[in-house]
Amino acid sequence: MARIELDPKSLMFEAYHIDGIKSAECRSIFLDWALSLPGGQDSATAIQVILDMYGAANPDHPMSVVLQQGLEAVVNPKRRGGWRGRKRD
Numbered sequence: 001m002a003r004i005e006l007d008p009k010s011l012m013f014e015a016y017h018i019d020g021i022k023s024a025e026c027r028s029i030f031l032d033w034a035l036s037l038p039g040g041q042d043s044a045t046a047i048q049v050i051l052d053m054y055g056a057a058n059p060d061h062p063m064s065v066v067l068q069q070g071l072e073a074v075v076n077p078k079r080r081g082g083w084r085g086r087k088r089d
Contacts, residue, residue: 026066
């Protein structure tokens, strides 16, 4: 899977190269990136590919932390509240 396919705006590439970037900025970039993924793209796979490309060499980078949190949320979603959480099929 090519980097350009999963990072067409180079958001992740740039985030890992911004000196002094903070977690809040990384979360904002992550949201923009996630909304830019091609339709039908599995987000867990995309996050893992980006982590493998950039996070492996930068495990303490704020974006690596945000990506790990995003991956965890996709793989282990929490129960929804409200009527959707109580809805029976």
